[in-house]
Amino acid sequence: MGEQVVTLQIDTTIVTVPKGTTVYHAARQVGIEIPIFCYHDRMPPLGACRMCLVQVERQPKLQTACTLEATHGMVVHTATGEVSEAQQAILELLLINHPLDCPICDKGGECPLQDQTFKFGPGRSRFVEEKRDFAKPVSLGPVLVLDRERCILCWRCVRFGELVAGDDALKGFERGFHSEINTPFTLPVQSKFIGNTIGICPVGALTAKPYRFVARPWDNLAVSSVCTHCGLGCAVSFDVRNGAIMRTRPREQPAINDIWLCDVGFFGHAYVGHSDRLRRPLVRKEGGLVETTWDDALDRIASRLRNGSRVGVLGGARLTNEDAYVATRFFRGIGGTPHLDHRVDAPAGSPSAVLPWGMTTAISDIATADVIVLVGCDVTETYPVLWLRMKQAVDRGTRIIAVTPKALEVSRHIAHHLLHAYGEASAVVQALQSAAQGGLTDERGGVSATAITAAAATLAGAARPLVMVGRLALDAPDGWATVRELEELCRHRTVALNVLRGKGNAFGAALAGFRPDAGPGGQPIAVMGSQLERIWGAPVNTATGMGAAEIIESVANGKLDVLYVLGADPATDAANRGMWTEAAARVPFMVVHDAFLTETARNADVVLPVLVSPEKDGTVSNLEGRIQRIHAAVPGPGEARADWQILTALAQRFGSRLVYDGWEDIFAELAALVPGVSLEARVPARPFPALPTPQGSAASSREQGDSKSGDYPLIAFVGDVLFDQGTMTSRCPAIVDLSGVPRALIHPQDAEGRGIHDGDAVAVTSPRSTIMVRAQLSTDIQPGGIYLPRGFEGIPVAALFDGSMTLAPVRIVAMTEGASAEPRKDKGSR
Amino acid sequence: MAEFFLLKYIREPDQGELDAYTARGGYAGLQRALGLSPDDVTAEVDQSGLRGRGGAGFPTGRKWKFLPKDPAVTKYLVVNADEGEPGTFKDRTLMEGDPHRLIEGIIIGSYAIGAHLAFIYLRREFHGAREKLTHALAQAREAGWIGPNIKGSGFDLEIVMATGAGAYIAGEETALLESLEGHRAMPRLKPPFYPAVKGLYFQPTAVNNVETLHHVAWILARGHQWYREQGPPILYSISGHVQRPGVYELRLGTTIRQAIDSAGGLRPGRTFKACFPGGSSSALLPAAYLDTPLDYDLAKLDVYGSMLGSAALIVMDDTTDIVEVVARNVEFYRDESCGKCTPCREGTVWLSQVFDRLRSGRGRPEDLTLLAGISKDMTGTCFCPLGESVPPCLNASLRFFRDEYEQRISTATSQVGHVALAGRPGVA
Secondary structure (H helix, E strand, O other), rough: OOOOOEEEEEEEEEEEEEEOOHHHHHHHHHOOOOOOOOOEEEEEEOOOOOOOOOEEEOOOOEOOOOOOOOOOEEEEEEOHHHHHHHHHHHHHHHOOOOOOOHHHHOOOOOHHHHHHHHHHHHOOOOOOOOOOOOOOOOOOOOOOOOOOOOOOOOOOOHHHHHOOOOOOOOOEEOOOHHHHHOHHHHHOOOOOOOHHHHHOOOOEEEEEHOOOOOOOOOOEEEEEEOOOOOOOEEEOOOOOOOOEEEEEEEEEEEOOOOOOOOOOHHHOHHHHHHOOOOOOOOOOOOOOOEOHHHHHHHHHHHHHHHOOOOEEEEOOOOHHOOOHHHHHHHHHOOOOOOEEEEEOOOOOOOHOOOOOOOOOOOOOHHHHOOEEEEEOOOOHHHOHHHHHHHHHHOOOOOEEEEEEOOOOOOOOOOEEEEEOOOOOOOHHHHHHHHOOOOOOOOEEEEEHHHHHHHHHHHHHHOEEHHHHHHHHHOOOHHHHHHHHHHHHHHHHHOOEEEEEOEEEEHHHHHOOOOOOOOOOOOOOOHHHHHHHHHOOOOOOOOOOOOOHHHHHHHHHHOOEEEEEEEEEOHHHHOOHHHHHHHHHHHHHEEEEEEEEEEHHOOOOEEEOOOOOOHHHHEEOOOOOEEEEEOOOOOOOOOEEHHHHHHHHHHHOOOOOOOOOOOHHHHHHHHHHOOOOOOOEOOOOOOOOOOOOOOOOOOHHHHHHOOOOOOOOOOOEEOOOOOOOOOOOOOHHHHHHHHHHEEEEOHHHHHHHOOOOOOOEEEEEOOOOEEEEEEEEEOOOEOOHHHHHHEEOOOOOHHHHHHOOOOOEEEEEEHHHHHHHHHHHHOOOOO | OOOOOOOOOOOOOOOOOOHHHHHOOOOOOOOOOOHOHHHHHHHHHHHHHOOOOOOOOOOOHHHOOOOOOOOOOOOOOEEEEEOOOOOEEEEEEEEHHOHHHHHHHHHHHHHHHOEEEEEEEEEOOOHHHHHHHHHHHHHHHHHOOEEOHHHOOOEEEEEEEEEEOHHHHHHHHHHHHHHHHHOOOOOOOOOOOOOOOOOOHHOOOEEHHHHHHHHHHHHHHHOOOHHHHOOOOOEEEEEEOOOOOOOEEOOEEEEEEHHHHHHHOOOOOOOEEEEEEOOOOOOOEEEHOOOOOOHHHHHOOOOOOOOOOOEEEEEEEEEHHHHHHHHHHHHHHHHHOOOOOHHHHHHHHHHHHHHHHHHOOOOOOOOOHHHHHHHHOOOOOOOHHHHHHHHHHHHHHHHHOHHHHHHHHOOOOOOOOOOOOOOOOOOO
């Protein structure tokens, strides 16, 4: 690297930079500001706005600093009269048709056009003609609004879609001064990352519907925190005014989200201030839930907990690391129960209930893989920002082999997309692995031998593969077979399997020991017993407890007396909905900590109002185990408390000393127990060693597939969608708008002959139940399957499934009358 | 005595047929080229002194030498048949009149650079040329001049014809490549996207003009020495106020006066006022420059933006209102700006707004300074040559015909009496 540098002079400063550096970056390195609009340092230079013109000696014309590579001996002037005249010229030209409605523009106060006009612009304009007049604003989708008059056509938003997200969400239309930004076919914008375009817009042309005219930037207080929706842990900053979150913006975090966010990150904060938030504890009286005091609620809990040790504890994903740790200490120690688990939605005996969730590979290392094997993960729907990392890798030449039962929306960036029939992932992976070793393959799960062979050739040539498996594979009937094939594939290449599973702070719950088999840090609980007793100063139940599914089953069978649920909604999320219904009916006493009166909470005997993550101080862990600090941005509603505070108050009623001054105390205690725990450190998940591979693993795909019969000729399966309508997202109007009308994907082949057309309402009937859903004809799935989105109250997909099974034989019937009478509404209509 | 050849067979009704073309010596140049090494073909073109006829005048042989020789690297030859510069119509004439010559030139050029796929990017409106070329391509393919192992030479070539979507900017070679790839026609950043390095689909690409490839076919048929002895010849598109507008094959260096005379001279009783020597992108030249040779030295003239360009001579006599001419010219660039860079997109619309005001009798004395100012702001700041094409004409008009602007502003009338005020040309 030594000689790979060049030395140049910028104004009076000599600067040495690596070869390939642009003059713009060289100048920035020594603190010389060159104004820019179109250039954005996460995208290659474009050279369109001409704002960054500089004078270079021995060059006849001014040069754009953003595109000009610094060379040895180059002499650059950034502030000569000529440069200044050019800067003034460009700004004058940009402003001739700019409406200058800064006083009512959301961007005002943080607007590069304002700032650079102030610094580099002409004092006055020679423009006396009529300004361009566009109708405004133009709605480009559920959250995005375009003001064409303000747009300076820097092309950043268009290029973001082309280069960063890979979704081509926005495009340029018309030409010359008629040029404008719009969506392909002027349909509502299709993107999961559109909030970013609003952020990088250098003027107020793109604004967010939820933030329009809401606040002035100088009135906002930025509080740094972490998004806890999907579990990737993107760094955010909540802009707060008058105790409410005005908007969420990405905070630069090179290890995770760089400077980007997904739209759930951007617009998924409205639930925090929602009027449905629980403000006071509720207790069951004469059949109903009524408000009460904290003392009363806690006394009731204490009296029931005291009665015995037959307690099951569920929860985790909405807890901070500190909450989860205090819960572990409280229930293992004071409560004396080993039955605690955070994997509430893992089907009994499935790989999801056994494998450690999370990535062993660092997120920032994705770009270094040459081949990514992505099995059963709808990445943009589950961990959207992870896709941005993968896209970066693809741009550097990484090839992705995707094995999924539903086509990825980013499929055009996928080198080998092996779209298989649901429940056949293991067969495809097995063929892929054996073909990569030189074996021959045939058609598997609807994937042609040619496609598998081509993918195998790519895999065989991989030097640094990255193998990831997601919920669509883990929870499938052949989940274990897939995992074994993948483990084999990994063993051949000495890489570790990355398990893309878990939302929110599930990873922090695992770290804190909120699990039946291990203590904090994932060490076997039996080994940790004495250490825990020393630090906790009390006896600890070091038995290996039951997992979430078994806890629910035990409650249903009357084997547990108390069910304690912290930040989870098993009524919606439990894999075995039927079992939960039985458990909820039978449970003698149930306590729920939640921010909202969820379906689970409605059945509880005591409901305690808790803070949500933007209201909490502490730490959370992400998919790769990175521990990040969150700061309380806003106060909680009413008497809501942090979960750990509730548990310490409860501990007093047991005469126990469980006292912390704040999150720092708890974190320090956790750090003392678990080597490596510190802020910004990665403590990846550990395996769950105590649980053997269950023999009762769900039936193989063939067994379940056999239940397909003449009456139920199709196979329904369920996948996660980003814009769902869960407890939190359904209380964010922007997300509700983005989620639109949920659709079942049906292959055109299966629709044909059943008289089902795109957009029709259909009845999906399994041996258990019938649900109504709108159909979307799609070749994104193999014929014979029906894809149903998870997380919409309107389509209770779980009702179709038997027990823990994750596919259901179904039949579909078009509800023709209702469907055709109703005007068809486009998804996310404008 | 030098002979004229470029237009020699252009009026023969059967020139577009393979047999007639071959009978008149067609494909002899290609036959000869296939017997030479690619490097020798390039050397032949290089030694002929041929300069690109698209407008920039870059030596064709040198352009081909920029492409990597490595046969493992996929290379393309792209014909810029998107002739759109106002006043230029020579390429259309050649394609309609002598289509096989272009095909012959393409095959020779592709052989020289080692391309096995060539594209003709044809202007959408050239329906006649498309018909002729489609026919000629089919004949050539049938005869084995296109396809695998051309005439047993071991050289393979496919030629694909694509049409543009109606954008002038697509004549700019990198915008052409964007359009050919199916994208919005917007020029690419140079560097790194010099076509010879990263052209079509980011592969090394030679982009050549139609007339250039016609020259190439002749050079290979007759040899570079013969070619040099011919002048060299060049096609001038002569239009405007001359008696017989059309395409003329003249020797490079013909003066403006001689060129006008070749085209039948001015209309009776009229005097010369101004001309564009090289299409609408070149500067306006007044009568004082009538004896200036129309050659590459035009660029050295003391008039900013004077150039030979595509050798499109647009002649204007004393009935011409220069303010109207410049206004129309500005409107053209306003409408054809791709919208990528600020000075071109905003500058052209601002200029045309000022002209609209001048023409409607609402000019102000300071507008002359303003026009010059906007022109200066667009000079040297635009992304590509399109925006830079506006100042030459405007500056020259302000320099040589300032009085016409002044009269417009002070009296709200045109110096050329019969051009109506506030109105459009043609209203007497």
